[in-house]
Amino acid sequence: MSDHICGAGCNHFSHLNDADLQAEFTEARHSLRANIGGTKTAGKAGSGGVTQRPLPSKKAGENVRHYYIPANKETIHWGYFSKSMEPLLKLDSGDYATIETVTHHSNDDIDRMVKGDPGVESIFQWDAKNKAIDRRGAGPMDHPLGAGGGLGVHVCTGPIYVNGAEPGDVLEVRIVDTMQRPSGNPDYRGKTFGVNVAANWGFQYKNLLTEPKNREVVTIYEVDATGEQTWAKAVYNFRWTPQTDPSGRVHPVIDYPGVPVDKRTIKPNYDVLKGYEIPVRPHFGMIGVAPVEVEIVSSNPPSYTGGNFDNWRMGKGATAFFPVAVPGAMFSVGDPHASQGDAELCGTAIECSLTGLFQFILHKKADLPGTKLYGLDYPLLETASELIVHGFSSPNYLKEYGYSENPGAEIKSSLDTAMTDAFNKTRRFFMDTRNLSEDEAISLISISVDFGITQVVDGNWGVHAIIKKSIFPK
């Protein structure tokens, strides 16, 4: 447990440049799904292939560990957060974990994104007799669309219990590095793929110009797999056709995650976005800790504990800070993206499996006054040059609306209320953590803070405020 607060330039427990750690992640770049050295951890994590090894300590008495968490049916939960889950593993403040995350859209192109990848195959396994991960979403197990109702769609790796974390503390999560997950299919050796879906929950769905109206369109992208180039290119697209899942349910629209797309039912169109190159911004769309208000909750609407807040700045080099709401924090991560625009307009990004190297730092409640983390009740993101405050249409929808199995349907999402929330939080940030008067805070915001539209598709719309760190007194 940490009793230390990181300030600017702080290298708290920092092994960020540890050659051993970097070498391990580089190894992971080339041999995903193979554990990296170390010893199997005990209990549930061990059965999922999680390993751990101590890092060469930089300081006497320090005993920082590096965990490797492959993604497979033992290490993920699908479509929900829950404070009551058995944690995948327990780690200490300062520890690192390399975590594989898998996109819930992999089954939109089974050949490119599932086949030959044992971890992904184990997650998506579903036939008439068996479904590896039955619950998908926070809904009832007898939901007509399938267990969990698809009320929450993301494949989440975790949860991770941080030893010593208690409500009122803040969990800092540093993203040391990211990598795209290569296709496991020998036919696509050395390539990586992702998928964008213009879905029924997208901003465009009821506002289409051309026929047929109310269509959903899936576009498959190839994504630079080397990590050295930075492009994604469209391969083909197709319009969603009714898909019958292995349990016999027909899905006329995309209403349940992980339904395998039967290639024989779709018409691929390869004449798509010829010559266009999309800048790649690998990041985690869904990252956060469990809320205290309910036993189980959809992973779809973002909230004060983070979750699916879909900010593309949540990539390599960024740090997120989450208010801890339950013992151990119960951290999970998923919804990996290769690229997204602010707004995530059509409902998805380039959904693309990623592996991340994370460090976890716990900040105890008593140490927060006088720091930027004081009073934090939302996910705060930090990059090399910016602090990013996240506002939502409903800052804590579980408190505002009470529990509902499909909270996204109840929240009255509007950018106007999200803008008000982003302003309120940014003003409070300057007043509470920088000791500015309200008049100073408001002037500073108007002349130097940029407000952007994080997303309009997650059931609880987001507006973020970007504070440049260069404005602060030196």
Place this chain on the structure above:
Amino acid sequence: MSDHICGAGCNHFSHLNDADLQAEFTEARHSLRANIGGTKTAGKAGSGGVTQRPLPSKKAGENVRHYYIPANKETIHWGYFSKSMEPLLKLDSGDYATIETVTHHSNDDIDRMVKGDPGVESIFQWDAKNKAIDRRGAGPMDHPLGAGGGLGVHVCTGPIYVNGAEPGDVLEVRIVDTMQRPSGNPDYRGKTFGVNVAANWGFQYKNLLTEPKNREVVTIYEVDATGEQTWAKAVYNFRWTPQTDPSGRVHPVIDYPGVPVDKRTIKPNYDVLKGYEIPVRPHFGMIGVAPVEVEIVSSNPPSYTGGNFDNWRMGKGATAFFPVAVPGAMFSVGDPHASQGDAELCGTAIECSLTGLFQFILHKKADLPGTKLYGLDYPLLETASELIVHGFSSPNYLKEYGYSENPGAEIKSSLDTAMTDAFNKTRRFFMDTRNLSEDEAISLISISVDFGITQVVDGNWGVHAIIKKSIFPK
């Protein structure tokens, strides 16, 4: 008149690197309010001190001119656009103009921003017997707050008539360079000042935490005047107290532009934002052409012809494209800013007089198909790396709401409708100018276009969409 469409990398009539032109602008940096060489132009412009001289031509037969337009009571109009005004001057496509613009907030600190500057003094001159510029705004001349009613607040330099411009054409305006206007007061030699006002039309006004509620706060900033550094620092702030204008009207709130602030009535507070340094982003908040729908209209709400759209990217190196709605286009520019955040939250930026060097290029309607300007019915902004589409709560409020003397009060502003408009325009941009299918356009937008909040304070809220030019096929 131009019959040429500029493409990527085009140097149409380009004297951007003309040594003579740069030397003239450099001279302007050091001796504002002195005309630069040339000969007085005829008519109204000449009486305002406007001069013109031919530029050394780079091509045979070319006869490009450079105009210098000082800001004074003869060269500005206050708070409105009008297609029926007598144009200040007429110029040809390809011509350049160095244009002084003056902030309408100069009288918030007369010593620093008016005194000793003959041009600014001539604009703000107002005593019991005489008011140099009587009409301020598009309201009636007998409005109880003063002539024009303050229904429109910006000091606009212009209008400039572009020879040959007709409805359906597009006017391109390149911002070659900008400079901050130095204080004319010897006590502040070599310094530049600006002002931020947390005003009654700001997003914060009805949502203040501390007493007294419903206050307006003026903060005076010193702005780097050399153009070599990039900071602004707060000097002092004060709360607005009822001000009696020279005609005897009392203004309990900021409801009419150019009311001189009586120093004896305010309490300056010098303990403000100590050590904070604001990055300077000089730009023009209000820039555009006259709409066709009405004789005279408030300069406050932005519309399809541009105007007060308040995007801080409208600075040096940027280019704006406006749909021409009336013969000659009737271009005006004002509302100069030293810095603003996306949203312009409290109602103003750092309002700071600027001088700009502009080039004007006319694109004829017949030449638009096949170019990025085809179908343009909003202000499009271009920077070195981006194309920026502007959406509004009401894309053309004059058409939607009919004429009103105070249109900002009628428009139902919401970021949700502005977001829809920005999406609609961006989709149309890709479909109409890039020949993409709707499915391609929507996917591309979701994964690569960033939507931001331009402003929430101008009576017609704005959302902009940033398209990275690097995505286009090479």
